[in-house]
Amino acid sequence: MEPQLSWYLALSAVLFTIGVVGVMIKRNVIAMFMCIELMLNAVNLTFVAFSSYFQDVTGQLFVFIVMTVAAAEAAVGLGIIIAIFRNRETLDVDEASVLKL
Amino acid sequence: MGSWSLVSAHWSVLIGHWRLVISRWSRLTSDFCLLLMLGLLFIIFGGFAIGCAISMVVQRNPLYSAISLIGVFVSLACLYVMLAAPFIAAVQVIVYAGAIMVLVIFVIMLLNVEEEEPRPQKLRFLVPVAVLLAAILIAEAAFILSSVQMSQDDPPVSSSSVGLTSSIGTGMFTKYLLPFEITSVLLLMAIVGAMSLARRSGLVGPETRVVPGSQVLPFSLVNPERIGDLSPVETDSTAEAARLMGLDQSTPSEEK
Numbered sequence: 001m002e003p004q005l006s007w008y009l010a011l012s013a014v015l016f017t018i019g020v021v022g023v024m025i026k027r028n029v030i031a032m033f034m035c036i037e038l039m040l041n042a043v044n045l046t047f048v049a050f051s052s053y054f055q056d057v058t059g060q061l062f063v064f065i066v067m068t069v070a071a072a073e074a075a076v077g078l079g080i081i082i083a084i085f086r087n088r089e090t091l092d093v094d095e096a097s098v099l100k101l
Numbered sequence: 102m103g104s105w106s107l108v109s110a111h112w113s114v115l116i117g118h119w120r121l122v123i124s125r126w127s128r129l130t131s132d133f134c135l136l137l138m139l140g141l142l143f144i145i146f147g148g149f150a151i152g153c154a155i156s157m158v159v160q161r162n163p164l165y166s167a168i169s170l171i172g173v174f175v176s177l178a179c180l181y182v183m184l185a186a187p188f189i190a191a192v193q194v195i196v197y198a199g200a201i202m203v204l205v206i207f208v209i210m211l212l213n214v215e216e217e218e219p220r221p222q223k224l225r226f227l228v229p230v231a232v233l234l235a236a237i238l239i240a241e242a243a244f245i246l247s248s249v250q251m252s253q254d255d256p257p258v259s260s261s262s263v264g265l266t267s268s269i270g271t272g273m274f275t276k277y278l279l280p281f282e283i284t285s286v287l288l289l290m291a292i293v294g295a296m297s298l299a300r301r302s303g304l305v306g307p308e309t310r311v312v313p314g315s316q317v318l319p320f321s322l323v324n325p326e327r328i329g330d331l332s333p334v335e336t337d338s339t340a341e342a343a344r345l346m347g348l349d350q351s352t353p354s355e356e357k
Contacts (some may be wrong), residue, residue, distance in 0.1 A: 002136045003143040003183070004298070006163050007245050011147045011180075013242035015154055015173070017235045022158040024231035030163045030209055037201065038154055041177055044193075052184040057263050057272045060189050061280075067196050068284045072291030074201045076206045079298030085212050 008049035016042035029081050029091045032073075040070050115165050142183060143343040150176040167202060173199040 014037060022035030044063045051059025084096050153172035160166045174197045181190035262268050273281050320330040 002139055006299070007147075008180070010242070010244055011150065013239065014151055015248075017238045017242070018151070018154040018158055020238060021235045022233045024234070025158070025228050029164055029283065030205065030212075031166050034157065034163075034166055034205065037197075038157065038170065038173060040294065041173065041197070041249055044189075044303050045177060047137050048181055048189055052186060055263050057268050058277075060186055060269055061272050061277050063189050063191065064273070066291060067192060067278055068288060070155060071196060072287055073202060075291045075295040076298065078204055079295040081208060082212070083298050091212065091240050 005049055005053045008045060012045040012048055012049070013044045015039075024099070027092050027094060029084065029093055029096075032093065033081070036072060036073075040066060139183065146179045146183070150180070164206065167206050167209060171198050171202050174202070184264075188264060188266045188269050230284070317357040 019035045019039035019042060022038065023032050026032045026035060044066055047059040047063045047066070051057065051063075080093070085091060088095055090096075150173050153169045153176065157166045157169035157173065160169060174193060178190040178193040178198075181187075181193060200256045320327055321336050
């Protein structure tokens, strides 16, 4: 009954897949952004599970760097979202499929 | 008297023996309960994470999606604690559930987005395609998990120093110093990029002079009919600017 490594990997795979489905079926830019965050978190869970299993701290360092990248992505991505909304008055990605105004 | 001492010694030996047996048995059962508890906690937190993730995808209102995503983050932090990684768990709660989600919810409320309307008929086929691709992805992951042979070593004990803040800091500042510095440069680039993206440009033209004691406004702001005209207009006071913009501020002063 003790949680094995494969349990964590399976949970991570399920979360990542849910994130992929969300990116594919969502149309709101912010909702797609949150699904990408979910995929990053699934990968983080894999990193921490392997790091804890092999008793190596490298995985947790990579999780730290992934979190930094996610923070930078949040700042720049939300800036892009605000710029799109200012120009087009919508958050629908189908409306913004052409980058030019 | 000798027989009494013999009987009492016999009883004390018996009681000591039983005490040993009971302590061993209780330790076994407590270990078993701990293992059972860990599995149960994994099921609870993993199920909560999956449920919140599905709820995030299904919800149409982005605010509810954000709240579900916070649930995913918190349950993942609990799983990190179970994996003996307390520092990562704390950073997960602080950075993800604290900083990033506050930023996302701030943008959602700033833009005041309405609920998603149903997709037009042209693109409805994307939903079954997405579910099919997800099933394929899950099948691939399950195949890999079942085909790779795991050694049945004991999972980590929490007494090791891996995952504590000191070991992470030591690793980050000795062996992985270069990725750490690259990360800092990345954050600097993100700050500059976010500022240049979110700046409202085009209101003040580059040829606008700034005279001390007066206001300089672009013409498009003064006269709403001439959008795009960025030629500067100098006004001495806010009242004059308001009069040029057509805002009726003189009426209360006439009434006095």
